[in-house]
Every structure is written in C-alpha cells, then in structure tokens.
Amino acid sequence: MNAFEELENKVRVVISGLFGSITASFSVALGVSVLTSGRWTIVLSGVIVGVAGSLANAASPFVSRSNFLRPNISLKSMMKQSASSFFVTFVIIFLPIVSYLLMESIGVARITSLITGLVMLFIFGVHRAEVEGRANPISHAFGMVFFGMASAFVAFVVAKYYILQ
DSSP states (O other), rough: HHHHHHHHHHHHHHHHHHHHHHHHHHHHHHHHHHHHOHHHHHHHHHHHHHHHHHHHHHOOOHOOOHHHTTTTTTTHHHHHHHHHHHHHHHHHHHHHHHHHOOOOOHHHHHHHHHHHHHHHHHHHHHHHHHHHOOOOOHHHHHHHHHHHHHHHHHHHHHHHHHHHH
C-alpha cells in the first residue's frame, strides 16, 4: 500500500465515524435544550456524547478491516492514528454545540447548532463519497443530511413528549 492509499484509508476511517458522532452530539444537545435552559447542561450533554463518539472513532484503527489485512502495521502507528482520530472527532463534534454557549437565545442556538451540524454532515458526506469513489457525492451528502435531520427530529420530539408527561 502506497502512502497516498494509506492516508486515504485513514481519512475514510475518521470520516465514517464522524457521521454518527456529529449527529448524536447535536441531536442530544437539541433534545436536552428542550428539557432545560441551562447552557452548561446542554453543552456538557453534547460533549459527553461527543466524547463517547470520539472514543468509538479512536478505536476504529484497531478494528479497521484494512489494518487487519496489513499484519505489518505497528501498534505505535495505530496508536497515533487512534489519538488523531479522537482529537479530530472531538473538535468537529464540538462545533455544532458551541452555539449554546455563544448565543443569547436558546432558540437561536438550537437553529445555529442544527444548521452547523447539517452543513458539516453535507461536507463530510461529499468528501466521504469522493474518497469511496461513489458516483454521486451530492446525493450521498443529502442522504447524510436527511438522516441527521431525522435524528434531530426524533430527539426533539422525544424531549417534547417527556415534558408533556
């Protein structure tokens, strides 16, 4: 495997995990924002889910099929890839939820968080489709956005239903 293919594989592994991490983080923050106006509670909820997603993404070098096909890959190399996956994922999942700290209105923060998360899903969706050689990257990206919207909708509805009880 040449250096470009190895880099491409690393990017693919990180991007695969980003979809779930981004979606879970902004969806949980949205749901919690319906239950409380406490900014730190909202942000910490999203961060906790983000850390869990980041850790899951960090494990991907150890469970990646392509790494199993390369028995000569070193533990040190996988640890570096794991640490960078964790860091990149954590920084990226924090972007949609930071609006809850920066905006005066929780309603505006919700909208900003949702838009930021969906734009990120679109960008990573296009990139993932291109890395995987899919025929229509835009279509793939819109699919990721659709599932992100569905996740956020479910989190919002579940939180609203909880309040009504």
